[in-house]
Amino acid sequence: MNRFCRVVSRLVWLMALPFGLAQAAGVGDVLNTPAMQAPQAQHAVLLDLARAQARLVAVGERGIVLLSDDNGSSWRQAEVPVSVTLTAVQFVNAHTGWAVGHAGVVLASQDGGEHWAVQLDGSHAAQLELQAAKQRMSAAIDQDAAAARVQTAERFVSDGPDKPFLALKFVDAKHGLIVGAYGLAFQTDDGGRTWQSLMGQIDNPMGSHLYAIAGQGEHWFVAGEQGYLARSDNGGQSFTPLESPYAGSFFALQIRDDGTLLAAGLKGNAFVSNDLGQSFQPAPVPMPISFSDAIRTDDGQLLLVNQGGAMFRTSNQPGALLKPYGKPLAMPVSSVVQAADGSLVLAGFTGLTRVSPPTAIASE
Template identity: 30%
Template sequence: MRALIGYLVCLIVAATIAFTFSAHKPVSDETAQLRPDRLQINGMLYLDQRVVAVGERGNILLSDDQGGTWQSAAVTPQRDLTLTALVALDDKSLLAVGHDGWILRSVDAGANWAEVRYDADVAEPLLGIWNAGGKQVLAFGSFGKFYQSNDDGRTWQASALEVDSAHLNGMDGGADGRRMLVGEQGLVMRSDDAGRTWHKLPAFYNGSLFGVVRLSPDRWVTYGMRGHVFVSQNFGQTWAPVNVGNQLPLYGHVLLPNGGGLLIVGAGSSMVRLDGNGHLLNATRLSGLGTLTSAVLVNARRLLVGGERGVFQGTDGSVAALGQ
């Protein structure tokens, strides 16, 4: 069961193991340019005027017209391994992580990527990466893997966390040193000293948590399996459940501008919106998009969602309304 959970978490979006590990035809550059809907997307970000998306077989896609058209980035070497997440360090510097401890770095806003770390011997996936500010970056993943870079992602050192080899799935924090890290079996770790020390919070849920979001120094949201969403108003001391009305797993999120709250996406094309206080505004499902893993707002108004069927540009009123 531990291995099964691990594989599901690795791809974040997998509805079934069969889809995740079934053979996929190699995707050509031409296909990536013209048909981003044929690639499984696991993470996206908006950088100035560019959208960057990462996904299966080492594919990284770029759009400079708000998701209208896409082109492939250059990845060296291209190992055809699943990429799971990415982060921006500044307007030009980006990092992406994936299977086999793979870490890629770009210094030209995602056009070209170079390998800075790869560990085929361990062959375990990294599932997330977080910019801690300054030159510090943190990467984390399966079986408690936790790495730190103090030079903008150029070199990495392993760090030990007392998490009993649990998979680490999501992280967030702020400049005041308050951070949270979540993972499988309801794991929530908290630090109030910029990660120098971590404390495991008492369990309040026994399923996997896939993401955590800081809304304010005291207000935090975490979400995961079976549609579970929890809100804390006291930096994780206590958590209250939010009833979203279904049991579909939730895998990714985007913060909305001007304190507008949070949009969470997941399986079954589900979308859950919370306000800035963590209260439920609505929960809905799109049509025909399958499992969603990520979302991004372009120019603070246009919503793009990504997942097992690629990238979708929301043009209908129901999607656009969620991004307001």
């Protein structure tokens, strides 16, 4: 049985359930089946982490959502209405958050992750894209491209809800963007009550899978497979491709407080831009292991983790752009979050691990 893990899925996602469950009937089953309570859920495949102020939230396989109110020392499982694998989660305050995942599912919580409601699934998303493609076709200058978009959307509808969302970015309780496989991209301006396809506003003619989003003010970025990078200068309403510094996939994307953009991906490749993605310089690290996640720590620096459990950190000191941070963990890591007490919590194939941060995080 292949399992979807963000560590691997951001390279090529491996379905969390047997191949063929992507058939409409099978996906319909997991979309309508609540996640089972698992006694050892803390050791399940967990793919992403978020903070809801002091609370930590973890999501992963089979719809598992875990909550911690003691900085990751202990966890309990929340009630979730679906049993599809969840790939990404974000909270904008102590109460309001979203999670996305397989079958094009979008879940929302208004009580800090205790309970969740379905806002969108892959079938509805495909219909929204088809409607948007047809509306744009009548006014399109390039009719061939418009017709190709309609054909692609029609295929999405006939495929059923078999495509995952892989990343999300909300700036507040109303406005957010979600992206995923085959260039899926949808936005909301009302907290997810309604969604609009953004696929026509992201210049992505090959339908590259989109793995990461980062934003600061009006400048937003998306990154994906085969070196795909794009920037928005209007708060995520439309995106234009950037010249990529390499041809491999990007799985981690983050912006430092001073505007420094970090993009990282396959085989330890990481790049930094100080001019909104117009140019990049390499940020070499001593091991060729793919990166899986990047976060902005409470002091405004960036922390990068790879699939081997090693961590790297940006520094204000001259010289190296990234430097090793702490001791590598003997576990594959898919996500990292800094808890309210400064400790780090990491998620991956073997579940959750909490580590005390090196003194560097407080001294730099």
